[in-house]
Amino acid sequence: MVKLTKIYTRGGDGGQTSLSDGSRVAKDDLRVAAYGDVDELNAVIGLARLHATGVSDEMLARIQHDLFDLGADLSTPIVETPKHPPLRILDSQVDRLEREIDALGKALSTLNSFVLPGGTALAAHLHLGRTVARRAERLAVTLAGGEQVNPAALRYLNRLSDHLFQLARHANDDGKVDVLWQPGINR
Numbered sequence: 504m505v506k507l508t509k510i511y512t513r514g515g516d517g518g519q520t521s522l523s524d525g526s527r528v529a530k531d532d533l534r535v536a537a538y539g540d541v542d543e544l545n546a547v548i549g550l551a552r553l554h555a556t557g558v559s560d561e562m563l564a565r566i567q568h569d570l571f572d573l574g575a576d577l578s579t580p581i582v583e584t585p586k587h588p589p590l591r592i593l594d595s596q597v598d599r600l601e602r603e604i605d606a607l608g609k610a611l612s613t614l615n616s617f618v619l620p621g622g623t624a625l626a627a628h629l630h631l632g633r634t635v636a637r638r639a640e641r642l643a644v645t646l647a648g649g650e651q652v653n654p655a656a657l658r659y660l661n662r663l664s665d666h667l668f669q670l671a672r673h674a675n676d677d678g679k680v681d682v683l684w685q686p687g688i689n690r
Contacts, residue, residue, distance in 0.1 A: 523579040524586065533646045538577040540639035541660075545570040547635050551628035559625070559670060562603055566663065569596055573656055577643065581651040592656045600662040607669040612678035618668075621682040622675035629671035636664040 519527045545567055552563050572590055579589040620630030640660035646652055672678045 523575060523589070524582070526580065533642065534577060534580070534650070537639065537642045537646045538574040540635065540642050541570055541574045541577060544632060544635040544639055544663075545574075547628065547632040551625055551632055554623070554625035554628060555674075559674065562666075562670065565599070566666070569659065572596070573659060576653050576656050577646070581653065591653050592659045594655050594658075597655055597658045597662055600659065600666045604662065604666050604669050607666075607673050610677045611669065611672050612681075614678070614681075616683040616685070618672065619682040619684050620671075622671070622680050625674040626671040626681075629667045629674060633664045633667040633671065636660060636667060640664065 515530060518530050548563050548567050548570065552560055552567075555563055569592070573592050575590040576592050579585075579591075581589075618630075620634075621627050640657070643652060643657055643660055647657060672681055675681045
């Protein structure tokens with residue numbers, strides 16, 4: 504477990520921060536930006552949970568813990584012989600998301616158009632989370648273009664946006680109160 508005894512350190516006052524392995528990088532480093540987007544996503548999930556109950560809240564609680572795992576993963580560069588075993592996203596976490604996506608999908612009505620973000624408060628927050636997850640994924644893919652990134656972390660982000668979409672539809676009475684896009688309606 505992490506033990507925080509002091510919240511500020513002054514170590515970042517010059518525009519640098521420490522990664523999990525102790526190395527120092529600029530605060531606008533791609534790696535820092537990638538795990539920063541994951542942190543933002545976790546905050547959005549926290550807002551969504553204000554409206555969630557039962558199984559939906561349980562899923563979101565697991566996702567929040569996974570997102571801290573993911574942040575730890577992205578904040579730790581992959582090296583051949585690490586000083587300490589790094590915390591990495593595992594395929595089993597991706598598999599769990601897939602099982603939950605499939606289970607949610609069984610009750611959902613068929614889509615005949617794209618879904619606009621909205622409906623219930625929970626669905627609207629989950630759609631916001633979905634868009635932040637997509638941004639985090641794009642940045643993680645950019646990072647992976649120049650540095651080694653755990654492939655399971657990329658898969659997790661990809662599945663997570665799908666999961667949040669399915670869960671948003673579930674929050675909209677299994678899609679019955681989804682707000683559907685009507686192309687050209689305001690022409």
